[in-house]
Amino acid sequence: MNYLLKGVNLYLTGMMGVGKTTVGHLLAHQLGYGFIDTDDVIVKAAGKSINEIFTEEGEAAFRQLESDVLGQVCAYTKLTIATGGGIVLRRENWGYMRHGLIVWLDAPVQILLNRLGEDDTRPLLQDSDPEGKLYSLLQQRQPLYSQADLHITITDNQTPEEIATRIIEAIPRVLKTQHQN
Ligand SMILES: Nc1ncnc2c1ncn2[C@@H]1O[C@H](COP(=O)(O)OP(=O)(O)O)[C@@H](O)[C@H]1O
Ligand SMILES: O=C(O)C1=C[C@@H](OP(=O)(O)O)[C@@H](O)[C@H](O)C1
Numbered sequence: 001m002n003y004l005l006k007g008v009n010l011y012l013t014g015m016m017g018v019g020k021t022t023v024g025h026l027l028a029h030q031l032g033y034g035f036i037d038t039d040d041v042i043v044k045a046a047g048k049s050i051n052e053i054f055t056e057e058g059e060a061a062f063r064q065l066e067s068d069v070l071g072q073v074c075a076y077t078k079l080t081i082a083t084g085g086g087i088v089l090r091r092e093n094w095g096y097m098r099h100g101l102i103v104w105l106d107a108p109v110q111i112l113l114n115r116l117g118e119d120d121t122r123p124l125l126q127d128s129d130p131e132g133k134l135y136s137l138l139q140q141r142q143p144l145y146s147q148a149d150l151h152i153t154i155t156d157n158q159t160p161e162e163i164a165t166r167i168i169e170a171i172p173r174v175l176k177t178q179h180q181n
């Protein structure tokens, strides 16, 4: 697999709660790649939580930090990068991610809700109707996620290890021509 990938970065995208951070970590390990989570880099650089950044500086400032981080990390190779669910919103982020392979992890809203129902670390879900919020975010973002190179559908009973293996098995089918030269 590493011979085929030639150090090309993998970007995991998809809705919050789908497992980008969890699966990305395992995927990096299986590939012998480094692992970066854009949210983690932002939190470390800002010295505050994602919730604090949203509350004190606003979503627009968070999105700028997110693009800045992506612009930095895309200069490196042999990385699996777990992005935040909203990375697909900015056109410039696609320009950065297109240098690698973009994977969309796609799960039904009910799975996301089950996983994040008790979680208070996602500022966009601190809403009186988290289910409705997830549906509206998905409706807005689905056309964007669908521009990924690889679409992996997640069901309830798959472990993160199984999902990482499925991604690895699917990669040869989607390696772009420019990456095979
Ligand atoms: N395949 C899975 N099966 C069960 N729980 C999972 C799975 N993948 C992730 N989770 C759990 O769902 C929650 C959200 O996962 P996370 O990796 O943070 O998602 P994301 O980074 O996409 O928001 C975490 O509590 C994580 O342990
Ligand atoms: O979907 C989003 O807009 C967000 C997703 C979060 O990351 P995860 O997708 O890793 O939960 C985090 O970046 C922030 O709370 C905003």
Ligand SMILES: [Mg+2]
Binding pocket: 020, 021, 022, 037, 039, 082, 083, 084
């Ligand atoms: Mg995450």
